[in-house]
Amino acid sequence: MVLFDANVLYPNALRDLLLRIAQSGFVQAKWTDEILDPMSSGTSGRTGPISTPASWTGRGS
Template structure:
């Protein structure tokens, strides 16, 4: 597989909204971008989801990692 021409670092503010997250996570399949994020960004996303959506069980949030 050839590396994508663009590397995009995703921040928590774009990983938080479900529909935006799903769209962005689909983009690497096009071969145009390679997505990156840090553990800190993922932690921030999980904290925001847990705060805004307390109805989501912790196990389900963990499965998003």
């Protein structure tokens, strides 16, 4: 199991790569709503908010 932080979920290319690896079954990806909060609110220090697709299934508690 791998816990993805917002720092690796924010960049599109890196997020795509990591989620594809998880979808292939090599790792089980997890993250929390608290990890996604800075991404959706635009407070991650980057250039604005991004959407978090409903197809992401890694949310855990």
